[in-house]
Amino acid sequence: MVAVSTMADLTVEDGVAILTINNPPVNALSGGVRAGLTEGVAMATADDSVSSIVLICDGRTFIAGADITEFGGKPTGPSLQDALTAMENCTKPIVAAIHGTALGGGLETALVCHYRVADSKARFGLPEVNLGLLPGAGGTQRLPRVVGVEKALQMVTSGVPIGSTEALASGLISEIVDDLRGGAIAFAKKVVAEGRPLVRIRDQNEKIEEAKGKPELFAAIRKSIARKTRGFKAPEFNIRCVEAAVNSATFDEGLKTEGKLFMELMTGEQSAAQRYFFFAERQATKIPDVPKDTAEIDIKKVGVIGAGTMGGGISMNILNVGVPVTIVETKQEALDRGLGVIRKNYENTAKKGRISQQDVEDRMALLTGTLNIEDLADCDLVIEAVFENMDVKKDIFGKLDKIVKQGSILASNTSALDLNEIATATTRPESVIGLHFFSPANVMKLLEIVRGDHSSKEVIKTSMSFAKKIGKAAALVGVCPGFVGNRILAQRQYQAQQLILEGALPHEVDKVLFDFGMPMGPYQMSDLAGLDLGWDADKSNGETIRDRLCEAGRRGQKTGAGYYDYDENRIPTPSADVEKIIMEFSEKSQKIRRDIDDEEILARCIFPMINEGAKILDEGIAIRSSDVDVVWVYGYGWPIYRGGPMHYADSIGLDKVVAKMREFGEITGDPVWEPAPLLVRLAEEGKGFKDFAA
Numbered sequence: 250m251v252a253v254s255t256m257a258d259l260t261v262e263d264g265v266a267i268l269t270i271n272n273p274p275v276n277a278l279s280g281g282v283r284a285g286l287t288e289g290v291a292m293a294t295a296d297d298s299v300s301s302i303v304l305i306c307d308g309r310t311f312i313a314g315a316d317i318t319e320f321g322g323k324p325t326g327p328s329l330q331d332a333l334t335a336m337e338n339c340t341k342p343i344v345a346a347i348h349g350t351a352l353g354g355g356l357e358t359a360l361v362c363h364y365r366v367a368d369s370k371a372r373f374g375l376p377e378v379n380l381g382l383l384p385g386a387g388g389t390q391r392l393p394r395v396v397g398v399e400k401a402l403q404m405v406t407s408g409v410p411i412g413s414t415e416a417l418a419s420g421l422i423s424e425i426v427d428d429l430r431g432g433a434i435a436f437a438k439k440v441v442a443e444g445r446p447l448v449r450i451r452d453q454n455e456k457i458e459e460a461k462g463k464p465e466l467f468a469a470i471r472k473s474i475a476r477k478t479r480g481f482k483a484p485e486f487n488i489r490c491v492e493a494a495v496n497s498a499t500f501d502e503g504l505k506t507e508g509k510l511f512m513e514l515m516t517g518e519q520s521a522a523q524r525y526f527f528f529a530e531r532q533a534t535k536i537p538d539v540p541k542d543t544a545e546i547d548i549k550k551v552g553v554i555g556a557g558t559m560g561g562g563i564s565m566n567i568l569n570v571g572v573p574v575t576i577v578e579t580k581q582e583a584l585d586r587g588l589g590v591i592r593k594n595y596e597n598t599a600k601k602g603r604i605s606q607q608d609v610e611d612r613m614a615l616l617t618g619t620l621n622i623e624d625l626a627d628c629d630l631v632i633e634a635v636f637e638n639m640d641v642k643k644d645i646f647g648k649l650d651k652i653v654k655q656g657s658i659l660a661s662n663t664s665a666l667d668l669n670e671i672a673t674a675t676t677r678p679e680s681v682i683g684l685h686f687f688s689p690a691n692v693m694k695l696l697e698i699v700r701g702d703h704s705s706k707e708v709i710k711t712s713m714s715f716a717k718k719i720g721k722a723a724a725l726v727g728v729c730p731g732f733v734g735n736r737i738l739a740q741r742q743y744q745a746q747q748l749i750l751e752g753a754l755p756h757e758v759d760k761v762l763f764d765f766g767m768p769m770g771p772y773q774m775s776d777l778a779g780l781d782l783g784w785d786a787d788k789s790n791g792e793t794i795r796d797r798l799c800e801a802g803r804r805g806q807k808t809g810a811g812y813y814d815y816d817e818n819r820i821p822t823p824s825a826d827v828e829k830i831i832m833e834f835s836e837k838s839q840k841i842r843r844d845i846d847d848e849e850i851l852a853r854c855i856f857p858m859i860n861e862g863a864k865i866l867d868e869g870i871a872i873r874s875s876d877v878d879v880v881w882v883y884g885y886g887w888p889i890y891r892g893g894p895m896h897y898a899d900s901i902g903l904d905k906v907v908a909k910m911r912e913f914g915e916i917t918g919d920p921v922w923e924p925a926p927l928l929v930r931l932a933e934e935g936k937g938f939k940d941f942a943a
């Protein structure tokens with residue numbers, strides 16, 4: 250065995266050179282790997298005893314892409330393009346032996362090999378779009394030449410990988426082998442023995458020709474992804490590259506288009522934000538004082554208290570991964586309704602073809618309903634999901650303390666209440682933690698894990714791992730009213746109210762935030778959630794706009810009217826009645842209404858969120874600013890191409906945020922515009938939130 254570079258070695262076995270890449274954890278295409286590919290192929294070519302080459306990777310996966318940490322830095326070693334050109338032009342057949350995930354630049358590397366074989370569990374994809382990019386090493390030109398234009402378009406715009414069976418059927422790989430190394434060597438020998446050609450995908454034009462003169466292919470994909478990709482640049486750029494593969498006179502011309510569009514994305518703000526977020530999400534899983542090797546509790550059975558919307562959604566997450574759930578209600582009718590909704594949700598998913606009818610039955614078989622809380626005794630994790638009332642929650646935790654076996658986790662789904670106070674109802678506060686799911690809990694990706702003063706490391710570690718298991722992105726937060734997400738949201742909601750008193754209308758505020766990239770604005774969100782959420786009809790005395798709307802029966806979408814009027818398809822239109830009420834309130838609060846432009850609406854809504862984020866960091870409620878961004882992207886739909894509120898602030902410059910806060914303070918006279926000390930300090934030091942370390 251010869252070391253070819255720091256990250257690759259070469260052995261020759263019976264005429265087959267085996268080039269092995271070793272760059273843990275995911276064999277990313279760092280400088281050492283690129284050097285290994287270039288040198289390894291050169292060495293094998295020069296060796297007369299070698300008649301074929303197998304490219305294989307050590308560790309858990311084939312090359313999973315370019316090394317994202319190198320992006321934006323000074324390149325070292327050979328370029329990826331040079332390495333791939335050398336491979337494609339190699340005079341001896343190269344066979345890629347693929348396991349794990351061949352992603353991005355990894356798949357592009359495999360695509361310049363003359364043949365590909367894989368094990369049955371391998372996955373193949375071009376996920377660059379998720380980083381605000383496109384495959385920049387020929388992927389958009391080669392993939393359609395292998396799998397066809399339609400499938401390539403799906404793969405590059407969704408970023409979703411395909412499995413080995415699909416890869417085999419579409420011609421992406423030649424064989425599925427059981428023993429990867431042995432199978433790949435045997436395949437390489439077969440290529441030589443049978444005198445098979447050196448297949449260069451760049452020369453294969455048949456599938457490209459099929460798509461020529463069919464613009465409808467591109468129109469169809471654009472239409473199908475329009476809603477989901479609103480505001481994103483990369484999906485459209487990926488499509489343009491595949492269009493170039495089809496319409497360019499030569500392969501190299503298409504490659505040139507790919508290179509140009511790749512650079513435009515790579516140097517743009519969206520990809521910077523999306524790459525930042527890739528690491529933010531992974532960083533959030535790391536808790537400084539909870540080491541990786543902390544013991545975990547084995548979660549074999551979960552109890553959920555409350556079969557309402559939240560309890561049902563939470564249960565579905567857990568059933569989906571094959572863990573049994575016992576759900577507790579106080580009344581048979583509520584229990585039956587809750588179980589019925591879960592079944593209906595699964596049936597609907599099955600109707601859409603996302604799961605099979607057998608999956609529905611398997612999941613329902615894991616679900617038990619009961620009216621007896623004592624049935625939770627042997628659960629390893631119990632999640633309370635009843636309405637937000639401290640007395641009720643304390644009563645439940647007092648009971649759980651007596652019923653549930655020692656060592657289990659007692660979790661509350663509270664979205665704002667004091668977890669430490671809830672924990673006082675037990676004799677084991679170390680077992681108590683907050684698991685704040687976001688509605689709809691079976692869909693939203695965020696899980697705010699609320700660490701109480703006494704939550705044990707074991708309980709925290711288990712909760713973080715369990716979040717990953719059920720497919721959630723977790724962020725660990727401390728105890729304060731509203732935790733991270735809702736505490737920041739409250740600032741935006743307050744400003745949205747001020748704006749309509751000062752001169753804007755709900756639909757104007759909503760439009761600005763929607764255009765910014767949020768899924769909806771604050772008023773659409775209120776109408777969707779229901780204006781009467783937390784509203785008390787007995788205590789309502791018309792003091793706020795919301796009181797007046799609720800009193801008038803305008804309680805949101807469900808009543809056909811809220812801040813907007815809704816037609817039978819729930820399409821909103823601004824309401825003259827609501828406008829009248831707003832005018833009355835403006836007058837009552839002695840505001841002189843004025844025109845408020847979009848720029849002011851945006852800044853007024855966003856900057857107080859950033860300011861609150863600064864306070865949250867300073868108080869240690871979030872570990873790092875990127876955790877705040879994870880909460881806002883996955884919990885509230887903040888556009889990922891803007892990174893999150895804290896990244897957005899960094900990209901504007903904190904000095905500008907402070908200056909604007911002070912300016913609004915002067916205009917409005919409202920003390921909420923006082924910039925947070927941390928924000929001011931970082932701005933004065935010319936730093937960003939990214940530089941903050943608690």
Ligand code: 3HC
Nearest residue numbers: 275277313314315316317318352353354376384385386531
């Ligand atoms: N570059 C640098 N580091 C990477 C990386 C990459 N491409 N992919 C993963 N890592 C790092 C992660 O940051 C993480 O580091 P940490 O342990 O310090 O937090 C570690 O590898 C393990 O990653 P995960 O925690 O994500 O491990 P999983 O097993 O859950 O997932 C994976 C593995 C499916 C490979 C996942 O990491 C992934 O999707 N990676 C990104 C793949 C990708 O986007 N490739 C395209 C890159 S862009 C490109 O290739 C451009 C080209 O066209 C020119």
